[in-house]
Amino acid sequence: MKPKISVVTLGINSLEKSLKFYRDGLGWQTKGIMATQYQEDDKDAAGAVVMFRLNDDLILALYPRKELAKDANRPLDPKSATEFSLGHLVESRSEVDELIDLAVVAGAIITEPPRERPWGIYSGYFQDPDGHPWEIIWNPE
Amino acid sequence: MKPKISVVTLGINSLEKSLKFYRDGLGWQTKGIMATQYQEDDKDAAGAVVMFRLNDDLILALYPRKELAKDANRPLDPKSATEFSLGHLVESRSEVDELIDLAVVAGAIITEPPRERPWGIYSGYFQDPDGHPWEIIWNPE
Numbered sequence: 112m113k114p115k116i117s118v119v120t121l122g123i124n125s126l127e128k129s130l131k132f133y134r135d136g137l138g139w140q141t142k143g144i145m146a147t148q149y150q151e152d153d154k155d156a157a158g159a160v161v162m163f164r165l166n167d168d169l170i171l172a173l174y175p176r177k178e179l180a181k182d183a184n185r186p187l188d189p190k191s192a193t194e195f196s197l198g199h200l201v202e203s204r205s206e207v208d209e210l211i212d213l214a215v216v217a218g219a220i221i222t223e224p225p226r227e228r229p230w231g232i233y234s235g236y237f238q239d240p241d242g243h244p245w246e247i248i249w250n251p252e
Numbered sequence: 253m254k255p256k257i258s259v260v261t262l263g264i265n266s267l268e269k270s271l272k273f274y275r276d277g278l279g280w281q282t283k284g285i286m287a288t289q290y291q292e293d294d295k296d297a298a299g300a301v302v303m304f305r306l307n308d309d310l311i312l313a314l315y316p317r318k319e320l321a322k323d324a325n326r327p328l329d330p331k332s333a334t335e336f337s338l339g340h341l342v343e344s345r346s347e348v349d350e351l352i353d354l355a356v357v358a359g360a361i362i363t364e365p366p367r368e369r370p371w372g373i374y375s376g377y378f379q380d381p382d383g384h385p386w387e388i389i390w391n392p393e
Contacts, residue, residue: 112278112351114306117389118339119260137253149370158371165255168307170339180334183377183385184364191332193321194384198259198311210253223325229290230299236324243335244324248258 116169119197122176123241129173130161132240136217139163139171156181176241196236196244203249204233210247211235219245257310260338263317264382270314271302273381277358280304280312297322317382337377337385344390345374351388352376360386 123129126144133139141163149158156178163171180187201207207225214237215221222244225235234248264270267285274280282304290299297319304312321328342348348366355378356362363385366376375389 112354114280114304115340116260116306116310116312116338117341119257120337120339122335139255146371155370163255165257166307166309169257169310171257176334179337183337183387185333185385188332188334189330191329191335192326193317193329194263194332194335196261196320196324197257198261199253199256200258213253229296230287244326246324
């Protein structure tokens, strides 16, 4: 299997609320809510999704938790904020502070203000509207 | 904020078990368990982590759930398999089947065997040793 992730799909509770955070709050471009023509039925999950193009070859998708559960054929589990995190590297220490401030304005919750870590990075964490943790990182090396 | 993910960190229960799955089972290259010199203390999480270089500019990190919780300054939540999924695009329908078979041999659980979806893709899901869902996708378009 090639070492590759093509899509990171975040399970979310409200497409509108999550879209607003990532598009209007963080400033990421998207076509908005797509694939609404695919309605849920006995067999299939609903299709409605929001997609962002990241990096050169990565898609970030926002997709309702209950549809993700159905599409993966799994029961819907309770919310958890310690299953994964997403890291975002920046070019300077001040940019970490700026992005954490931006996230607060966008409605994020700061769980850990930026500080130096033993392994040499300077980083802080915020949670998106669904509790998904983002770490904003500056690595001076 | 630039539309970019630099690191996807998976919360895991056992570094050894998870390393074995991704390195030996899926065949991804890594330096193995790193940063073991950073021990947990009152303030900081332990540093031990496994990293894989993916795509051109993305790191997949395996990091214990309890350390992730401590690093993000959050309580450790119960396990959940519907917080996110990782999608892996392949070039053909048969490659979807082959990778799902490979994942089974590596010890993954198949939650949804490959099939056609209403939105035109052919895909199936497996869960890694920590329950994190991967969708293997062929998009004929």
